[in-house]
Amino acid sequence: MTSTRLPGKVLLPVKNQPLLKYHTDRLKKNNFPIYLATTTNATDDVIAQFAEQEGVYCYRGNEDNVLSRYYETALENQLDVIVRVTSDCPLVDGDLIKTGVEKYLQWQNETIYLSNSIVRTFPRGFDFEIFSFQQLEEAFLKAETTFQKEHVTPYIKEHAQAEHVVYSEDASDLRITVDTPEDFQLIKILIEDFQADTLSYQEIIKLLRSHPELVKINAHIEQKKG
Template identity: 55%
Template structure:
């Protein structure tokens, strides 16, 4: 596959039935939803964006929102998210997929664009490129890039519930033995910061960052610098543990 001539798109998974903070992606901050901030910042990448939600009635609201905002939306299984991703990519004829999750309202599309450019330059359909296996970015800036071929192979051969629910374990654990795993890292480790939305305290921090500091306009380094200069912000949700895969 010549990556340079292929169709690349971002698929963000979204659902309303979060166990720790139900309805979180449509919660409002500063007059906009978390999902709107997420999508606005993904648009910095200049890549097409697709929402992959579930067929549950609870996600009619997500589907209707996407329709209203003219964003392509695929609906599939709640638990077999791998099939949901595969079907979304297949329906939209994507050759390369950037995977993100919609609970990251301050994700940085410019960082994603830089990584995609690196992926294109490497021109390797067996490459998996991400910034979340070797973690130096704050949580909330996570992305993974991989080819449709790798996604299709995972869809056909992944068997465990974890592999099906979390989309990429079959790929990034190199079950097939042919994946070339590459990492996007920062020179400094800022993985202690958490700017993803999973709990009420996460929401308190995100609301502060947006309403008091206008972080929705800032790039990654500016947000990190703000957190370093104001340790009290980090303390708002520093006790939250990420759910284990």
């Protein structure tokens, strides 16, 4: 809730529903369990309340050491494979993530890190990372820098065998994550006017390609480094 560029962004309402509800509903399509890792700050009480209402497991931990929050969540729930997504992506695609998990599991290799965001072909807003508990535990025990702890996966990426999920075309110029008022404006239009919350990632990309005026709304926004 303490986002610097758009405070409270994950609970901003569209059609009387918070963005986080769109996010979790789209994740639920793949039937994987969802774990919400938030902070112990009083400002995030509303996030915990949302999780309880939605029947989503919620863990509360250190605000700055997000890596520890991930590790403690995974440890408490005895997870073997972790898919990391961020809550500022309300149009995240659960089916795309399922395809990624199926690809990851075929390797049967706990040293592989799989994502669709290192080799950037997907729009920002569909990002996911997949890694093993073994990798997460090693990162938790050995990560030393503030950057490694704040951004969860830097240590893993530095030491893992990286594999990639890529799209059939380069759609990396598109931005459907929410970090600024302009980002929210675009998401609001996409959901209210085009029912994008019911569309697949392919359909959303096609929609944006056919409406360049929408792309312009947040095309100037520079992604925060992370």
